[in-house]
Amino acid sequence: MRQLTHLERLEAESIHIMREVVAETSKPVMLYSVGKDSAVMLHLAKKAFYPSPPPFPLLHVDTTWKFKDMYALREKAAQDAGMELLIYHNPEAEERGINPFDHGPLHTDMWKTEGLKQALDKYGFDAAFGGARRDEEKSRAKERIFSFRTASHGWDPKNQRPELWNIYNARKTKGESIRVFPLSNWTELDIWQYIMKENIEIVPLYFAAERPTFEYEGGLFMADDIDRLEKVMGTKPEITMKSVRFRTLGCFPLTGAVESTATTLSEVVQETLLTTTSERQGRVIDKDEGGAGMEKKKQEGYF
Amino acid sequence: MTQQNSDPAYKVDALIAEDIDAYLEQHQNKQLLRFITCGSVDDGKSTLIGRLLYDSKMIFEDQLASLENDSKKVGTQGQEIDFALLVDGLAAEREQGITIDVAYRFFGTEKRKFIVADCPGHEQYTRNMVTGASTADLAVILIDARKGVLVQTRRHSYLCHLLGIRNIVLAVNKMDLIGYDQAKYDAIVADYQAFADEIGIEHFVPMPISGFKGDNITGKSANTPWFDGIPLVEHLETVELNNTLNQAKPFRMPVQWVNRPNLDFRGFSGLVSTGSIKPGDPVRVLPSGKTSTVKSIVTFDGEQDEALAGQSVTICLADEVDCSRGDVLATADAPPESSDQFEATLVWMNDEAMKPGRGYWMKLGSQMVTATVQHPKYEININTMDHLAAKTLELNSIGVAEVATDKPIVFEPYGDNRALGGFILIDKITNATVAAGMLHFSLRRAQNVHWQPTDISRESHAAMKNQTPRVLWFTGLSGSGKSTIANEVEKQLNLMNRHTFLLDGDNVRHGLNKDLGFTEADRIENIRRVGEVAKLMVDAGLIVLTAFISPFRAERRMVRDMLPEGEFIEIFVDTPLEVAEQRDVKGLYKKARSGELKNFTGIDSPYEAPENAEIRVNTVEMSVEEAAEHIIRQILPLK
CATH class of the missing domain: 3.40.50.620 (HUPs)
Known part of the structure; x- marks a missing residue:
């Protein structure tokens, strides 16, 4: 048994x-x-x-x-x-x-x-x-x-x-x-x-790497397509290179990045376990319409 | 907070920060325990669950912030954190301050992962509690220490016991509010013991706790030095799992799906419900009884040398035996029984009450059959456990009844095997899950009545009469013209040398069905018998015409399902109520309107018009002859 x-x-x-x-x-x-x-x-x-x-x-x-x-x-x-x-x-x-x-x-x-x-x-x-x-x-x-x-x-x-x-x-x-x-x-x-x-393959964005980021309404986002961002935002966002990763993935302008140095799966899990904010917090979608x-x-x- | 919370055994592990790989290694191999918490709003159930989540660090900072915020706004604990707000999910419930559905919560310790079914406790939510209990290994029955064993405690305990939960924790909560008084606690436990003996709960584990203060949750409380048991979490971490018990039983696997990617591979996929099996072991396919041996156990990760209860696998057999979805693979020397008549306990879960005699879909494992339920032997008062006489079962009521299926199913008593003894009933029209059931035993009747094979087949009967047999099922209001039109159709068919028989509603009630009245249940039985008779006649090769109001879709559907596809022709004699009432050939509408006649279709009993009748005749526009001709034209050719 x-x-x-x-x-x-x-x-x-x-x-x-x-x-x-x-x-x-x-x-x-x-x-x-x-x-x-x-x-x-x-x-x-x-x-x-x-x-x-x-x-x-x-x-x-x-x-x-x-x-x-x-x-x-x-x-x-x-x-x-x-x-x-x-x-x-x-x-x-x-x-x-x-x-x-x-x-x-x-x-x-x-x-x-x-x-x-x-x-x-x-x-x-x-x-x-x-x-x-x-x-x-x-x-x-x-x-x-x-x-x-x-x-x-x-x-x-x-x-x-x-x-x-x-x-x-x-x-x-x-x-x-x-x-x-x-x-x-x-x-x-x-x-x-x-x-x-x-050993399941996942998108590399879950692991930390140097990525072009910008700040928008208090959140940190990745400029995955700068030209397109400029077109819809009217101005070119100010880009800073930062070591970031994502806890959850959606549309790149809606998905907040977290600063991180976790480059391996176990480091990512370690960060997840030690983190103090819930997973969906990075996403804007849950917050409208109150609770x-x-x-x-x-x-x-x-x- | 009391001291036991400063260092709970399962707070976030230092190992996570120090050596994550070691931590993960340790946590790869946790076990899973599912449990249910039972109690009413005031017993502090949500607070206890909130506390477990909080102490096991399943609450994040942002959630905690909004919790603190909410606690001040709508909380019931003043300025303190109201843990209950964490677990009350849907918006309507948050406003009403009650939990109205089953919610599932997750937390973990070093040894186990837990799934908690959080269920409402009020009597009107019995179905929710039964749902939560169906997957639980253990139940935590909460009692408010100030109130002791209440009616609801008995109800919750009974339901958990009924659903086969062997591990019961009696959590005497709010001990802080009675000053951790041992005498009061002992009295409550003694009370509960007496009740447990009465309903057959063999074993339960009592503990004095406070969900609010944290006593005896994660660590032994200094406030109850007299308590010699273990705290709640430790108990949850060590209690025996159903899955372990299931592994010790004989092997059974309901076949869900036949995996056939090419001609060289044929595997039977399913979740092993009990026991274990190895390549080379003899197995039996049920209900056919054919035997073979296990050739291999195939998984994505390679062939396995064993399949255990709780695993989803694909099994290949050494021989080409017939086996499909709904069959059960079992150990060859101790297979489960098959039967088509049972005694079962039913929990009714739908607003529409049970209709004795009506055909429902019954799903048991991967088997789907038509089942009818007889009048309940008795209903159980879930507060007093008294047996009451009952004609039907209403929403949230529980009763014992005989259940018959249209073909034999493979089963085991629920107490031995939840997977082969637990079933649901589904309404054939609305597709709602209307009941949950637990099979007790087979009624021997079915085993002693066998089908006698006959040499002259239904095909030869039909061939001899040179026609395609079928049932022309006329349905419509009283006075719509069913009998008149059916009679005309039969006359025409006779002129065409066809062998027919007309079963008329009034005539059948003089003989075969003279014991039946006009209640809903009797009307259902009336149609069932007529359906069976029509079926025999069709087997004999006849074209059968039936003229019955047959007001319910479900029963017309039941008869349709009895016959081979295409042999049931539904004919809707569509006459508006006003017209039928005006005709009032037999003077029945007048009687019904005056109240002299009860349960009259169209007046105080519903008529459910067919949605997809094969043929529809409009008697306002068509004469009897035209209607008959229209029908015959639709059923040509007759052979």
Whole structure:
């Protein structure tokens, strides 16, 4: 008899969830955001269906404002997994030139929330895997692993299906879809430990390096594309080279960098464990609408 | 803060700063314990969880800052930190000051990682508590030391016991408010012991704590020198896990998915629920009973020499045996049983009450079948544990009933194996999860009644009659014209030399169904019997016409599911209520309107019109002959 470790238990649970979705839905897709959680989720998918490739495509709902390093890894990861990669840009956001500086919350709403809805409708996916974890944010702590969305992609926190044992009810009526969160029970530390244990490739931005940075509204950001920044900001931001890394990855003008010298995985984990601020603090998205920011976004269809 | 918090055993480890690799090595191999905390708002449940998160450094500075801020604004602890605010998630709940859903929290110590299901305690949230308890290894039952064992304590304990939680911690909280009085504590424990004996809880671990002050949480409290047990966290770190117990049981793995990347590979994927298996071990595929041996256990990381309970694996067998999703792989010499009739405890979780006789989807492991539930044998009063007579089960009620499935399923009693004994029921129309159930045992009836194979097949019956048998199912309001039109269709079919039979609602109620009334449950049973009779007749090769109001979608669906695809033709005789009422051929609407007749469809009982009927006839625009012709045209060719 051998005691399974917590990582083995979490891995087994996530794999079980993914297999249920494949067995019980007609057209699943995996949302892939190129972050570390997506990397872990993709790795688990490879394990779940080995020796078959994961029987669904990857979908990146892109804002065109991601870091260059993310775009590079995106193509490679899909290829390594033998999976089709779908990339979706909301045509309206593209046409109107929606960007994080001029449009504030509308940027997230148009590119991500609306973009995601459009992409799911366009391809007719009835289930979408997402890498969200319950430890990230308070309203996530109460979301089911199988989370139902109405035909208009809304989430009703008061009307969730009870989820008992490891039995998931994947039945839905036409037009409804499911968001499935196989990493629900993982914590940030679990993710890092698993990345180390399994040697999973992640975007280099998670490690400290000398990078061009600028300060904006009290935060430290990376000038990943200076020309483009200048175009939308009106002025060229003042660039300072600093050794920084990122705890979480999103659009480069919305994702705060932290000054760091952690260049190896264990140093990154060390910093994570010793840090005193929560992971999402670097992201602007949770802060609007008072304390209920994420909950409100989810009701509107954000992942 | 009291002294035990200055140096809690599991505060952030100095090793992190000194030697991160050593720290990570140590923490790679933690175990996972899932537990549930039960208690009502005033018992200090959220405060206890907040305290555990806080002490294990799961709260970051920015969260702490907003916590301090919130504590002053809406907190209930004056200027002190209100830990409860940390764990009350959704906006509505924060305003109301109650937890209304299950929330999952995470923290860790050096030995274990913990997932806490934080569930509301009020009676109207029984379903939430049952949900949280379903995955728990352990339950912490909180008692307010000032109040002792209350009705809710009994309810929470019963639910945890019902869901099979073996490790129960009786946390007598708020000891600081009774001056750490040992006599009062002992009295509460004695009280609880008496109750535990009564409902069959064999073992529980009591401890005097204060979530607010931190007594006996991470370290032994100096305030309770008389307490000879271990503090809460130490207990959580050392108690035996379900996963360990499961490994000692016989091997079972419900097959989730057949992995078939090419013709040379065929693997059966699933999560091992109990036991372990090695290459070379004999296994049996259930329910077929075919045996083979394990050829290999395939994973992304290479072949494994063993698969253990709790692991998700892919198993290849040495022989080409039939095995698909829903089957169970089990150790060959001690396989689980199959049956189609059971006794089960049901927890009803939906606003719409249970309908005895209605077909629900039943999901058990990876098996999905149609199940019907009989009238409950009794309902359990979850506050007093008394057995009450009941006709149905309403939201949050718990009862024991017989459950029948449309085909045998592989199962084990819930007490032996949660994965093969726990199930959910799903409404076929709304797709809502309406109930959770726990199988007790098989009713032997099913095992002694076997299918007798017959040599003349349904195909030969049909061929001899030179026709394609099917059921023409007429549905519509009373007085809509079902019987009249069905009669006309049958006459036409007879002229065409077809073998038919018309089952009429009124006629059947004179014989086969004369024991049934018009309650919802009886109407469901009426349709079930007619469905079974129609099915036999179709097997005999007949074209069967049925004329029944059959007001509920679910029952029409049930009959549809009994028959091979394409053999059930739903015909909606669409007549508006006003028109049917005006016709009132049998004078029934008049009686119903006057209150003389109860449960009359369209008046005080609903009619659920078909959404996707194969054929619809409009009796306002069509004559009887036109309607019949329209129907026959739609079902051609007859062979």
